[in-house]
Amino acid sequence: MATQHSRSAARLMIAPAVTLLLGWMLIPLSMTLFFSFKKYLPMRGDSLENGLDWVGFENYARFVTSSSFWPAVQATLIIVGGVLVVTVILGVILALLLDQEMWGQGIVRILVIAPFFVMPTVSALLWKNMFMDPINGFFAHILKAVGLQPIAFLSQHSLGALVTIVSWQWLPFATLILLTATQSLDREQLEAAEMDGARWQSRFIYIMLPHLARAITVVILIQTIFLLGIFAEILVTTQGSFGTKTLTYLIFQRVLESQNVGLGSAGGVYAIILANIVAIFLMRIVGKNLDA
Amino acid sequence: MGQIELKQVSKSFGNVEVIPPLDLIIEDGEFVVFVGPSGCGKSTLLRLIAGLEDVTGGHVLIDGKEATLTVPAKRGLAMVFQSYALYPHMSVRKNIAFPLRMAGLDKADQNERVTQAAEVLNLTDYLDRKPGQLSGGQRQRVAIGRAIVREPAAFLFDEPLSNLDAALRVGMRLEISELHKRLKTTMVYVTHDQVEAMTMADKIVVLQAGVIEQVGSPLELYQRPRNTFVAGFIGSPQMNLIDGPEAEKLGAHTIGIRPEHLEISQTEGAWKGKVGVSEHLGSDTFFHVQSSASPEPITVRATGERAFHYGAEVWLSPRPEHLHRFDSKGLRIE
Numbered sequence: 027m028a029t030q031h032s033r034s035a036a037r038l039m040i041a042p043a044v045t046l047l048l049g050w051m052l053i054p055l056s057m058t059l060f061f062s063f064k065k066y067l068p069m070r071g072d073s074l075e076n077g078l079d080w081v082g083f084e085n086y087a088r089f090v091t092s093s094s095f096w097p098a099v100q101a102t103l104i105i106v107g108g109v110l111v112v113t114v115i116l117g118v119i120l121a122l123l124l125d126q127e128m129w130g131q132g133i134v135r136i137l138v139i140a141p142f143f144v145m146p147t148v149s150a151l152l153w154k155n156m157f158m159d160p161i162n163g164f165f166a167h168i169l170k171a172v173g174l175q176p177i178a179f180l181s182q183h184s185l186g187a188l189v190t191i192v193s194w195q196w197l198p199f200a201t202l203i204l205l206t207a208t209q210s211l212d213r214e215q216l217e218a219a220e221m222d223g224a225r226w227q228s229r230f231i232y233i234m235l236p237h238l239a240r241a242i243t244v245v246i247l248i249q250t251i252f253l254l255g256i257f258a259e260i261l262v263t264t265q266g267s268f269g270t271k272t273l274t275y276l277i278f279q280r281v282l283e284s285q286n287v288g289l290g291s292a293g294g295v296y297a298i299i300l301a302n303i304v305a306i307f308l309m310r311i312v313g314k315n316l317d318a
Numbered sequence: 319m320g321q322i323e324l325k326q327v328s329k330s331f332g333n334v335e336v337i338p339p340l341d342l343i344i345e346d347g348e349f350v351v352f353v354g355p356s357g358c359g360k361s362t363l364l365r366l367i368a369g370l371e372d373v374t375g376g377h378v379l380i381d382g383k384e385a386t387l388t389v390p391a392k393r394g395l396a397m398v399f400q401s402y403a404l405y406p407h408m409s410v411r412k413n414i415a416f417p418l419r420m421a422g423l424d425k426a427d428q429n430e431r432v433t434q435a436a437e438v439l440n441l442t443d444y445l446d447r448k449p450g451q452l453s454g455g456q457r458q459r460v461a462i463g464r465a466i467v468r469e470p471a472a473f474l475f476d477e478p479l480s481n482l483d484a485a486l487r488v489g490m491r492l493e494i495s496e497l498h499k500r501l502k503t504t505m506v507y508v509t510h511d512q513v514e515a516m517t518m519a520d521k522i523v524v525l526q527a528g529v530i531e532q533v534g535s536p537l538e539l540y541q542r543p544r545n546t547f548v549a550g551f552i553g554s555p556q557m558n559l560i561d562g563p564e565a566e567k568l569g570a571h572t573i574g575i576r577p578e579h580l581e582i583s584q585t586e587g588a589w590k591g592k593v594g595v596s597e598h599l600g601s602d603t604f605f606h607v608q609s610s611a612s613p614e615p616i617t618v619r620a621t622g623e624r625a626f627h628y629g630a631e632v633w634l635s636p637r638p639e640h641l642h643r644f645d646s647k648g649l650r651i652e
């Protein structure tokens with residue numbers, strides 16, 4: 027936007043959107059902040075009409091000193107990190123494969139994207155009952171067919187199972203972004219590298235990966251923000267048992283199962299801070315990448 | 319050494335034959351230019367030599383050795399692409415060193431060769447920049463640098479100057495010619511600009527629709543074009559090609575006369591005509607004359623001082639020793 031005039035026009039145009047978004051975010055945010063400093067146990071007769079007791083930072087202190095806090099942080103990091111690793115690696119591989127000329131390309135591409143359109147609850151149920159169930163599941167049948175003991179994935183390898191389910195959902199997203207990035211790579215660059223004597227692996231490491239770096243950071247950034255909040259998958263499968271209680275799930279339990287709104291809100295504020303730290307960190311990486 | 323021989327090489331994409339079987343020998347140390355209109359298969363031919371495209375039929379020999387199935391990296395050829403194809407995330411130094419790094423040279427050797435190439439190409443001050451921070455001409459030089467450090471048997475250029483502005487193009491043209499004189503390495507150069515072809519080549523290969531129309535030195539092509547296509551393609555402004563009674567008088571289907579081989583006079587001559595547009599270039603003037611000889615205007619080249627006003631009546635006379643005659647198939651009549 028070049029002129030003063032067009033700049034102020036632009037501001038005017040985006041004002042409604044900004045106002046709406048701010049309201050959308052600010053009202054829940056300030057309510058969460060408000061509750062986090064109050065004792066609010068609806069089952070014990072606390073209510074907004076009677077006024078809530080101010081408890082200072084007590085909720086915050088209780089949330090982090092609770093024995094479930096650190097395991098929840100750990101579970102969150104393992105799930106988010108695991109899904110990121112799986113989706114980025116498989117996403118790059120799939121993107122490179124899908125970029126090749128092949129028969130039935132269009133259909134294969136649609137199939138690859140399909141999981142993204144399945145609702146999280148549905149996909150978690152599918153995985154839980156059709157694949158990972160130790161009695162009727164597909165994997166159990168395969169294991170039995172080759173003479174092995176069926177495995178109760180969701181209790182014995184709960185985190186791994188969750189990472190698998192969530193990765194399956196997010197792989198299409200990663201693949202799609204990485205595929206478009208792959209397609210934007212200048213063919214002549216690859217040919218130049220080929221003439222320069224770079225073998226397949228070198229072309230991948232020195233030409234393709236650097237070209238994909240920006241797309242990979244974008245995938246990581248967007249996925250992290252969404253993955254920090256995964257919930258349905260846990261509720262449907264393990265309900266937070268077997269070490270799969272993430273921060274989000276812990277907050278849910280505090281508010282809805284223990285009916286402690288104040289404590290849950292304090293947890294929510296921690297989650298906001300954590301998400302922002304991640305976001306700032308990632309924005310810097312992306313910013314650096316965009317400058318280059 | 320860098321002798322390249324194509325034996326009955328052909329190329330089809332699907333059912334479309336882009337290059338019918340073709341023979342060509344490029345001698346060691348020669349500067350060969352492939353020239354022809356857009357889409358005639360120049361790039362395809364170059365890519366067949368490079369090995370980036372598989373031949374449909376025939377053989378490619380490099381230094382007499384069969385190389386038809388050799389992978390590009392093993393042919394000992396270096397290519398400079400039209401888009402430069404620099405690696406955007408690597409510095410100029412790393413770009414130039416890339417082929418050496420791939421060949422497994424040690425760091426010291428790499429550095430020495432890169433420094434040398436940078437000196438030759440005036441890139442020393444830019445070694446630590448990224449390609450994105452360079453001008454078009456500098457990028458072009460980096461691409462050439464990346465080619466010369468490999469010390470290839472031959473260089474392949476695909477329209478390397480087409481992304482540069484006119485002034486820079488002239489400069490780079492000279493630099494590439496000079497590089498050739500100094501390195502004495504075979505160069506194969508693709509362009510659709512006949513001025514580049516004329517000024518740089520030892521040998522020009524004129525292509526049309528994948529067929530070689532003529533091979534020869536720039537002067538041979540200028541003086542004795544084998545057919546009307548070459549006659550019209552080589553030389554600027556284009557040769558005037560005249561059909562009809564004037565040609566029949568000389569026992570030809572078509573006659574050709576270059577603008578610089580026509581006399582223009584106000585008093586006498588062979589063909590009477592009217593001056594149309596005049597283009598004054600300072601050194602030369604081009605007159606477009608509508609004459610009795612042909613329905614199309616005839617271009618005449620005169621010295622810069624000559625001037626005729628629009629619509630002036632003039633006479634044109636071709637210099638007989640410079641008249642080209644062609645038969646009904648467009649082939650030259652000696």
Ligand SMILES: Nc1ncnc2c1ncn2[C@@H]1O[C@H](COP(=O)(O)OP(=O)(O)OP(=O)(O)O)[C@@H](O)[C@H]1O
Pocket residue numbers: 331336354355356357358359360361362363510
């Ligand atoms: N990969 C391909 N698949 C199908 N047809 C192709 C392919 N590459 C080139 N062609 C066709 O081959 C013909 C020659 O193409 P080529 O690129 O060699 O032309 P060129 O002489 O280099 O033209 P220009 O001066 O425009 O670069 C064109 O008709 C083009 O459409």
Ligand SMILES: [Mg+2]
Pocket residue numbers: 360361362476477
């Ligand atoms: Mg071309």
